[in-house]
Amino acid sequence: MTLGLLAALVLVLAIGGFILGRQRALSSAKGDLRKLHSLPGYYGQTVALFTAVPAFVLMAVWLFAQPALIETRVAKLLPGEEHLDLVMTDVRKIAEGLDLIVAQGYLSNKAISDMRADLSDIRSRMGDVGIALGSNVKPTVFEAAKSYRSLNHMGRIGMTVAVLAVALAGFASAFLRIQPEFRARNVSESFVKVLLIAASLVAIATTVGIVLSLVFETVHFFKIYPAADFFLSLTWNPQFGGGSDLGIWPLIWGTLYVSLIALAVAVPIGLFAAIYLAEYASKKLRAIAKPLLEILAGIPTIVYGLFALITVGPMLRDYFAQPLGLGTSSSSVMTAGLVMGIMIIPFVSSLSDDIINAVPQSLRDGSYGLGATQSETVKQVILPAALPGIVGAILLAASRAIGETMIVVLGAGAAAKLSMNPFEAMTTVTVKIVSQLTGDTEFASPETLVAFALGLTLFVFTLILNIVALVIVRKYREQYE
Template identity: 75%
Template structure:
């Protein structure tokens, strides 16, 4: 049974439980709801929650744990002797999953049944032909042992889905029966429902924290694996980035850090002044008609895909900067440069700064403006000495959001700045960033056993720590210089 159909059955059962619980509560008091401890709807909500929530939580947990268990069990079937030279178990598992998906497709098309699949010969020519008929292509290093593992993967997945279906439906029915059996006039349905909902709200609020913890742990574990096979001293102190798959790599991080900071700095030089000035104009000077037109037009920039900005940098901004600035001044002849990516990225970040700053400035109490005007200050003096200090924490937050967006941008850098990892002060030379190299190191059929691949996780963790440090520094600055008002 599919996940969607199973979830729909649970929801339908829970909705039926709501109406059944409500009707049963009313029937227990012969229609006089004044004898009930809670309103009838609370009794129905109790049945709904006990039916749906445990079953859906079990379904979510099963979907998270099941693939890990199946992967570990099937990968254990692939002995070292079964893995061809130049491959790894992780690469073989890719073909195992493809074989399992191909078997599902063959069964879905009706050309074969389960008995035919079980009796399928391990002649690889026959296997490749059958899988090719359903659009599944295998790697060149597939062995009979890998095909056997694929069939085992398919069988385990089918058994797991059946167990999941039985478990979810059993939990839903058990919750339904348990909640119905507790319905009595004196039952505190409202208290139970509110406590249940409170637990759900606490769980929802923990999702962000748990997600952050999961991201950090996944990076930390893989980074530890990287530093076991590549010296941390060379990674943090080397000024050369020269990865070579197969060995002999020099994986110094500083050229990437330099490119990231350089491009982000230029992007902020473009976006922060323009964004803040635009926010001040829209909030303090513009009429309602002008604001109604200008603000949506500025915010349109935030909706443009980054690939479009990348094309704009590649086709328009890069050649223009090369022809009118770089070549005449003798700085270079490449259209891919730090300046190209920085300028285009700054244009992309303008709405992030302007929209948030505009909202923050509008949130400053009008009484502060009136008091400043009453003391004889002009509008510009009021903006500089009252409004901006009061809005400083929010404006700094907007700038931080823009900085984080700039540090994490990839597509504009790929198309506008190139992929050269080097350290230079010339803004018209091609450079690259940490995020671009993370993508390049993980692109293609790579195995997670070489430093050239695992370095992507070390780069990600370093970028995470660096961004966290910037946020902490900004918080310290805001707390020190923030203006406080009663």
């Protein structure tokens, strides 16, 4: 049974449980709702929740655990393989091809299980279903693929049986408990509360998982590359095969340089636009201008990158860099910073506009009552009151600028260097993370694992930025509260 069909079947059981649970509650009260502790819908909702939620939780856990368990078991069939990750990729590809061969009627499941490692016949049949295999597939790999496919099918059958059994058990348990005195509303609301708590923990669990994955791989990196060289070296020169110099400071400098230029463009324009739209513009103009401004946030970053590469870069080179003798390349920090600043204007303007509009009207009226002008009210009352939210908007824009990749690739280039010249090509941490993980490289090499160290460093840097912003906001709030 496919995953979609299984999920649909569980949902059908849950809907049926709701209907039958509601009917059982009504029949147990003999139509007199006053005899029921809760409304009939709560009884049906209880049955539906106990039917669907445990089944879906089991399904999610099974889907998460099954691949790891199967690959661990299949890996034992491949002793002595040097590049086990690449071999397992072939195993999965062959297993996928065998499934397609059976699905399209080339061979039966029994024929697949009886098939021996006739690799020429295997490649021919794989080619028939569009699966390409290399010339170095070993008989042991094919046998491992057959085992992988068999275990995967057994896992799917086991999951189907287990999920349906849990759904039916939950259905029966909740259905048989329905009596007029059963506190269905309390049970249902408690169940929903647990679900809401679990949903709120997803973000925390995701963050913890991301941090732990970065930490583990970074520790692995520092075991094979000195941490002192990584944090103190001023040279970034990866050489796959050995002899690399992986100093982070050129990348940190490029990230900060591009981000500062972007914020220098976005913060004044976005903040002034927000003040105008919130305090000076008419309702008609605001209704037109704000959506048009927010369109900038919906443009794909690749479009901004092409705009930087084709239009902004050559313009800056021809009208500023070459006449001033500062460079001859269209790829530069200034190009990426200007285009990125245009992209993040809506992050500042839209959020700041909403925050300024949320300032109570009584503060404005009080300021006007004391004789202040509109501009004085904006400077002395509204902006200070909205400062925490504005700082949050700027911080969000800064985080967006620090994490941008495509605009930097096309606008600023990929040269890792320390320079004050804004018309020279440079690069950022995120660009190098992508470049180090791209291509057919050995995952255990320091040139690949350095991507995780870069990611963890960027995470820590962003965390420090958030902490500093929170300290500033709290200090300001203490003065005004």
